[in-house]
Amino acid sequence: MxxxxxxxxxxxxxxxxxxxxxxxxxxxxxxxxxxxxxxxxxxxxxxxxxxxxxxxxxxxxxxxxxxxxxxxxxxxxxxxxxxxxxxxxxxxxxxxxxxxxxxxxxxxxxxxxxxxxxxxxxxxxxxxxxxxxxxxxxxxxxxxxxxxxxxxxxxxxxxxxxxxxxxxxxxxxxxxVRAEVPAHIADRLLEAVWREALWLVKDGVATTGEIDDAIRMGFGLRWAQMGLFETYRIVGGEGGMAYFLHQFGPALQWPWSKLTDVPEMDDDLVNRIAEQSDAQTGAQSIAEMEAQRDRNLVGILRALGYTGNGAGAVQLAADARNLATSGVPARFEEIDPAAPVRTIHRAVPLDWIDYNGHMTEARYLHVFGDATDRMMILVGCDRDYVAEGQSFFTVETHIRHIDEVRAGARLTVETRVLEGQGKKMHLWHELYSGDRLLATAEHMLLHVDLESRRSSPLTPLLAERLAILAKGHAALPRPVGLARAVGDRP
Incomplete structure (x- = not known):
């Protein structure tokens, strides 16, 4: 509801x-x-x-x-x-x-x-x-x-x-927030930095652009993943935060900061900041700046998601919640072997868009590779399996690009097992946005012993599960485009 x-x-x-x-x-x-x-x-x-x-x-x-x-x-x-x-x-x-x-x-x-x-x-x-x-x-x-x-x-x-x-x-x-205080937590910290920045401009120490560079080229990048205290914890080395505070704490008594004093926002300071800010921005419109900001934030947040640091951990948790209602099976027992398996349910990120305004060629392979990885996990080739020394290597891929797709569009991949016996796993993927078929991919993989780096027979569990899916999917109509070579006419 x-x-x-x-x-x-x-x-x-x-x-x-x-x-x-x-x-x-x-x-x-x-x-x-x-x-x-x-x-x-x-x-x-x-x-x-x-x-x-x-x-x-x-x-x-x-x-x-x-x-x-x-x-x-x-x-x-x-x-x-x-x-x-x-x-x-x-x-x-x-x-x-x-x-x-x-x-x-x-x-x-x-x-x-x-x-x-x-x-x-x-x-x-x-x-x-x-x-x-x-x-x-x-x-x-x-x-x-x-x-x-x-x-x-x-x-x-x-x-x-x-x-x-x-x-x-x-x-x-x-x-x-543990207690009621004006401006809560984050804005109180921002206010401290803002006051100091205003003094640096007023005293002619730095321009608005130089101050922004000091943040975005330096500690701002560290703060995105570690915040303030963890950043300083590393500075303390093996001695930890206690060492850092003993080493650098006395500097807090030095007259570096003007946090308790506020510069008067007279016309001279207002005009100086406004002129420097306009020059810093150049000819960019607000809409262009917002679009650039969003693209950069998506890239930063997605990078943090790969490691689970900072805001990345929040996104990983959100993904886990959304996956539970996505139609992508969490385990093999949830699969209907008589139907294609949904292996991907996601959207197109901003950083996947090329100069033509649609998803770049390499990302089609990215999506299909993720679909293959998902199928591997479902049949039993998960992290633990790989850690024990066995996995799959892709030996051949054929992608047909049928339609374009743009940023924000929802994507799904439906996967079929064409063959799963001996040493082989032969997959067929279809990429959709809604009812629109965007691309197909045919992937041939070999089961490999990671120590010898050579192909090896499927384990009984993988062979059993792949055989169940291959038998069920064999009753479906033959995929259009299967076994085509590059340049073949439809």
Whole structure:
């Protein structure tokens, strides 16, 4: 049964929330009196459809339904989650909560995207104060997993748990803040760096571009995978964090920082920062910068997913949840031997797109290779099997490219076993996007002893399972294109 999220306020953050919920299978209703609301949300959604589905290696659930009711009451009625993302004015937020709570379900979560206010401030004057909590995300909401969850002592532990479970289920990483403090955790850290950066510009020490280079060429890359404390833990070497603190702690007393002082934002400083920032950006439009940001973030997050570091661990967990409902069997016993086996269910990542605007040639082989790996696992050739010294090597591949596919599109591969006996595993893959056949691949593999690096007979378990699939798949119509040579006419 589909769940419903109501988004109140559809600026950059609200629109990002709408995309995050919608692409994770929730029905979404959006309310914002601005006449440009629908166009703005659809623009963000277009970017999200390109980026978010390709973040992992398993496709997201079917997209929910999007609507734009004309009244707040229609927007929140029956919703499971209400996300407020209106401007940062406490009186405005408190007034809107009265209207929201008059129509929303008592058991629904009412979450604020506020970056600065505490839950107690938001709850003041509310008839159901415990229903309100903070769920502060980071832009772009549809890609970055962090969301700070802050509750007051009027919020029940059950509601906090329910909120974190919902946020986790849509691929986010909830960080429960232990105490109510203005600006929570992440923005307090950002504020410290921001103040210091403003002083460096004001004092003529560095330009905006040089400061950004100091972050993105240096510690910013380390922070993406290790954060602050683990980065310094490594600096301490075998002596650990204690050694680091004893060695470098005294430097904190030196007058390096101006964190307790704020430069006056006079016209001279404002104009200097604006001019440097414009020169740094060049002729790029905001839309071009956002597209570049998303492409880079997808690449970074996917790289972290390969190792499970930082945000990569969140994506791996999301993939595992999505795989369970993808139609890809988790074990051999789930396979129907009379039908092709679904071995891939994923989307096209942004970094798989070539200069023609569609999936690059090499990625077709990538997908088919993953499909072969999945079939190997299903018949018993898993990590443990390989660790014991046996595996499969591919000896021949033939791919037919039939149709193109673009970023964000959903992909599935249906696999058949043509032969599985002796030393051979002969596979036939068909790649689809919806009902469109995109490509086929014929793969011949030999079972190999990894110590001798020579072909060897299948083990009894693999031979039995492959024989079951080969017999079942033999009753299916002969694949079109089977055994074709390059250049043969259809």
């Amino acid at each position: 589909s769940r419903t999220a109501a988004i109140i306020g559809a600026g950059v953050i609200g629109a990002g929330w709408a995309a995050r919920f919608l692409l994770n299978g929730w029905n979404v209703r959006v309310f914002d009196p601005d006449p440009e609301t629908e166009a703005r949300v659809l623009s963000v959604l277009t970017a999200a459809r390109l980026a978010l589905p390709g973040l992992g290696d398993v496709a997201l659930p079917p997209e929910g339904e999007l609507s734009f009711p004309g009244l707040i009451s229609e927007t929140v009625r029956g919703a499971d989650w209400v996300q407020e993302s209106v401007p940062e004015r406490i009186e405005l937020k408190q007034k809107i909560y009265q209207a929201l709570q008059a129509s929303m379900e008592e058991k629904a979560i009412l979450a604020s995207s506020t970056s600065g206010f505490t839950p107690s401030e938001l709850q003041a004057g509310s008839p159901r104060a415990g229903q309100i909590l903070v769920a502060h995300p980071f832009n772009p909401v549809y890609l970055l997993p962090l969301v700070e969850v802050v509750a007051s002592d009027r919020t029940t532990a059950e509601d906090v748990t329910r909120a974190t479970e919902i946020l986790t289920a849509i691929g986010m990483s909830p960080l429960k």
